[in-house]
Amino acid sequence: MPADSAALIIQGSYFLTAVLFIIGLKRMSSPVSARSGILWAGAGMLVATLVTFLYPGLSNYTLILPAMLVGAALAWWSGKRVAMTDMPQMIALYNGMGGGAAAAIAAVELYGGDAQGYAGSALAVAGGLIGAVSFAGSAIAFGKLQGLIKRSLRFRGQQILNLLLLLAALGCGTVLAAHLDASPALVSALFVLALVLGLTMTLPIGGADMPVVISLYNALTGLAVGFEGFVLNNAAMIIAGTVVGSAGTLLTQLMARAMNRSLGNVLFSGFGDTGAAATGTVSGSLKPIDAADVGVMMAFAQKVIIVPGYGMAVAQAQHKIWELCQLLIERGVTVRFAIHPVAGRMPGHMNVLLAEAGVPYDLIADLEEINAEFETADVALIIGANDVVNPVARTDKSSPIYGMPILNADKAKNVIVIKRGQGAGFSGIENALFYLDNTRMLYGDAQKVAAELIQAVKAVG
Amino acid sequence: MTGMVALYIFMLAAFTGYEVISRVPVILHTPLMSGSNFVHGIVLVGAMVALGAARTPLEKVIGVIGVLLAAGNAVGGYVVTERMLEMFKASGARRKPPGTH
Numbered sequence: 001m002p003a004d005s006a007a008l009i010i011q012g013s014y015f016l017t018a019v020l021f022i023i024g025l026k027r028m029s030s031p032v033s034a035r036s037g038i039l040w041a042g043a044g045m046l047v048a049t050l051v052t053f054l055y056p057g058l059s060n061y062t063l064i065l066p067a068m069l070v071g072a073a074l075a076w077w078s079g080k081r082v083a084m085t086d087m088p089q090m091i092a093l094y095n096g097m098g099g100g101a102a103a104a105i106a107a108v109e110l111y112g113g114d115a116q117g118y119a120g121s122a123l124a125v126a127g128g129l130i131g132a133v134s135f136a137g138s139a140i141a142f143g144k145l146q147g148l149i150k151r152s153l154r155f156r157g158q159q160i161l162n163l164l165l166l167l168a169a170l171g172c173g174t175v176l177a178a179h180l181d182a183s184p185a186l187v188s189a190l191f192v193l194a195l196v197l198g199l200t201m202t203l204p205i206g207g208a209d210m211p212v213v214i215s216l217y218n219a220l221t222g223l224a225v226g227f228e229g230f231v232l233n234n235a236a237m238i239i240a241g242t243v244v245g246s247a248g249t250l251l252t253q254l255m256a257r258a259m260n261r262s263l264g265n266v267l268f269s270g271f272g273d274t275g276a277a278a279t280g281t282v283s284g285s286l287k288p289i290d291a292a293d294v295g296v297m298m299a300f301a302q303k304v305i306i307v308p309g310y311g312m313a314v315a316q317a318q319h320k321i322w323e324l325c326q327l328l329i330e331r332g333v334t335v336r337f338a339i340h341p342v343a344g345r346m347p348g349h350m351n352v353l354l355a356e357a358g359v360p361y362d363l364i365a366d367l368e369e370i371n372a373e374f375e376t377a378d379v380a381l382i383i384g385a386n387d388v389v390n391p392v393a394r395t396d397k398s399s400p401i402y403g404m405p406i407l408n409a410d411k412a413k414n415v416i417v418i419k420r421g422q423g424a425g426f427s428g429i430e431n432a433l434f435y436l437d438n439t440r441m442l443y444g445d446a447q448k449v450a451a452e453l454i455q456a457v458k459a460v461g
Numbered sequence: 462m463t464g465m466v467a468l469y470i471f472m473l474a475a476f477t478g479y480e481v482i483s484r485v486p487v488i489l490h491t492p493l494m495s496g497s498n499f500v501h502g503i504v505l506v507g508a509m510v511a512l513g514a515a516r517t518p519l520e521k522v523i524g525v526i527g528v529l530l531a532a533g534n535a536v537g538g539y540v541v542t543e544r545m546l547e548m549f550k551a552s553g554a555r556r557k558p559p560g561t562h
Contacts, residue, residue, distance in 0.1 A: 014506075021500050022477060028496045028546070029485040035546045041500055042539050049535075052506040058513035060521065067512070067525045068505075071532030079540030090541050091495050094502075098534035101504045104527025108511040108520050119464060184519075218498050225504045226474075230467055232507050238467065239474045240503040246478035247497050251490060351488035355548040364488075 006054045013051040014236035020044030021240050025247065031361075048236050071097075084356060085313040088349070089145035092214045095221050096138025102131030102224035103191065109231055110176060110187045120231050122177035127227030129169055129194045134220045136198025141214050153203040159268060162200055169193035201267070209266045211342060212255045216263070219248025255342070261404070284435030289442055291449060294381075294416050295456020301378035303334040305370065307409055308350045309343050311384010311420060312446050318357035320450035321383060325359070327457045337363055338370040338407050340388035371408050380412035382433075383446050384419065390431045401429060415439040418449050495542040502535030 024041030027033040052058075075094065082090050106128025108114075110121070143149040172190040175181050205213055222244025229237025256263050298304050306325065312318060325335045337359065343350045354364060365373075374380060382389055389409040392399045409415055410433050417434055419441060433439060442449055485493055508531040512524030 017503070021503070022481065025478075025481045025493075025496060025500065028493050028542075029481060029489060031486065031489060034489060034492060038496060038499070038539065038542045038546055041496065042543075045499070045502060045505075045535055045539070048503060048506050049509075052509050055510055055513060058510065060512055060515060060524070063515075063521060063525050064509055064512050064528055067528040068509075068532045071529035072536040075533040075535075075537030076540055079537045079544070082541070084544075087491070087495070087541060087545060090537065091491075091498050094534050094537035094541065095498045097530040097537070098498070098501050098504050101508045101527045101531035101534060104523050104530065105504070105507050105511045107523045108515055108527065111523070112514075112516065112520050114514070215494055218494055218501075221504075222497065222501045225501045225507070226471065228504070228507050230471075232510055234507055234510070235470065237503055237507050238470055240500050242471050242474035243478035243481070244497045244501045246475040247482040248478075248494070250479055250482045251494055251497075255490065348488045348491040352491060352545055352548055355488075 006056055010051050010054060011235070013047050014234070017044040017048040017236045018239040020047070022243065025243065083316075084353060085316065086146070087352075088211065088214065089142045092138045092141040092145065092210075092217070095214065095218050096135050096142065099131040099134030099138060099217065099221040099224060102221065102228050103128045103135055103194070104131075105228045105232070106131060107187065107191060109228075110182070110190075111184055113182055116231075118177060118179065121179065122173075123227045124231045125173040125177050125190065127224040127231065128191065129173055130220050130227070131224035132191050132194035133198040133201070134217045134224060136195045137202040138214070138217045138221075140199060140202035141210055141217065145210055149203075158200065158204060162197060165193055165197040165200065169197060205266065209261075212252060212261075212263070212266050215248060215252040215255055216267075219245050219252055222246075222248050284437070286434055286441050287439065289416065289440035291442060291444075291452035292456045292459070294379075294440070294442055295453050296460055297414060297416075298328060298333065298379050298381070298453070299331060299457045299460040301328075301333055303336075303373075303377045304328060304379045304381060305374060305377045305409070305412065306335065306337045307343075307380060307382045307385050307389055307407055308337065308339070308354070309383060309385025309388060310349075311386075311418065313344055313349065313353055314384065315420075315446035315448075317383060317446035317450050318353045318359075320447050320454065322354070322357040322359050324450055324454050324457065325363075327454060331457075335363060336365055336370060336373065338374075338409075339364055339366055340385070340407050341367060341405075343385055343388050367405055367407060374408045374411040377412040378414060380409040380415045382409055382415065382417045382419075383450075386419075386431055387429060389433050390429065391436075392429065392432045395432075399429060409433065410436055410438075413438065416442055418442045418444070418446050420445060492542060492545045495538065495545055499535065499538030499542050502531065502538050505531035505535050507531070 020040050021044045024037045027037030027040060106124045109124045169190060172186055176186060222241050226238050226241025226245055229241050256266060328335050337354060339350050387401055389407050391410045393401045393404045393406045396402055415438055417439060434441060508527035512528050515521045515524040
């Protein structure tokens with residue numbers, strides 16, 4: 001095929017891809033059309049990938065094809081296999097791979113000295129730097145959520161070290177972009193510094209903040225892809241990368257706002273395991289209760305509000321919980337689900353799980369809708385949620401979660417907490433709710449406990 | 462593509478991304494993050510082009526890593542997003558949870 005017509009086909013296809021991506025994302029932002037959204041975007045990706053094989057002067061097919069097939073097969077296999085509860089870390093992982101790919105493109109361009117002009121090399125450097133940070137940071141986020149990295153590494157002068165790393169990386173980048181020196185050693189230094197920065201930036205961030213961090217790295221990867229798109233003169237990459245960059249930034253802000261924290265706070269204050277100091281302020285005792293008693297209590301209640309959290313996700317209890325709710329509804333009990341914006345490990349995490357179990361939308365309420373209703377509820381059933389119902393956030397100015405909007409579960413007449421053990425929540429902060437006079441603890445795996453509750457409600461007859 | 466045109470594309474794409482997301486309900490935050498994660502998998506075409514033009518062994522090694530990672534981003538992002546959105550069925554098509562009557 002002549003180079004001219006190939007170029008025309010490629011440009012036209014990339015244009016089509018950009019349109020399909022934007023339609024796909026638009027459709028994904030409404031529950032009704034969301035499912036078709038990914039198909040539109042997927043079609044766009046397929047078109048772009050296939051047509052790229054026609055790229056004029058493209059060689060190394062024997063390397064491209066196997067690399068593509070191996071990467072795709074591994075991702076397909078892991079993506080199909082992973083449990084719904086582990087989705088957040090998989091997003092982190094795949095996002096990190098995208099960042100790494102953007103950094104790899106930058107590395108090829110910079111080592112080969114292919115970037116055109118000052119603007120080209122500056123964008124290659126910027127995309128490579130951001131991509132490498134996103135790659136290393138996402139890998140840490142994956143490790144933390146997967147439980148591979150249990151501790152949050154913190155030491156004195158950490159912020160200063162991060163700042164120095166950033167400045168050093170920017171220094172290398174400036175020298176490269178200004179064409180003062182293009183030695184491979186300097187390029188290598190840039191990437192090593194960026195990778196280390198990604199590690200040291202993410203290691204101190206506590207697990208509770210991970211959703212925001214993953215979303216931020218998602219936006220950064222988008223930006224890096226957009227920058228490399230400029231370097232390669234590839235409109236599809238520029239548009240897709242930039243759209244994700246700006247959409248991801250907005251999404252990150254929405255998430256941070258839902259937790260009443262600023263992005264700077266998330267990145268630089270390091271909270272997550274620091275709660276040990278706050279334990280002294282809690283008084284009272286933990287009062288256990290039997291599933292049978294809870295079953296009776298709920299069977300004769302007027303209104304029950306369910307507050308699901310990460311514990312429900314871990315135990316895969318959503319089906320059993322919905323079964324329990326259906327029994328209660330048959331008995332004439334009003335049942336509602338209260339979803340905190342950051343319940344679980346990601347905004348919307350609980351909604352996805354409840355949707356999987358078949359819970360209708362109209363039973364699910366978010367924080368603003370439901371908070372006034374707790375006062376009229378007979379039972380608030382907390383399933384593996386912790387920080388999002390901790391009244392300390394309203395009262396204790398010294399607490400790291402002070403000011404975070406919480407579900408007012410403590411206002412219900414009876415609070416039942418289903419919990420696996422006596423440990424503190426993901427943030428490490430002791431939960432004052434558990435010690436209140438109207439709170440009873442129901443220990444056990446959420447799925448098993450839900451099954452016991454079903455039996456108990458059935459036994460009431 | 463001149464620098465100025467590229468800048469216009471950048472600006473318009475940035476506004477598009479902002480507009481597309483700005484009125485999204487909380488329940489779709491996670492699927493949408495996953496979906497946008499898939500969309501930046503377009504880095505695959507860039508990685509293909511970069512590897513396709515690689516000459517030295519070092520460039521080829523980095524290029525192969527790039528294509529491998531990018532393919533993982535695209536395919537993994539798609540699979541995970543599709544599985545998540547699979548649950549957003551219209552209420553009529555809902556399958557009954559096990560054990561109900």
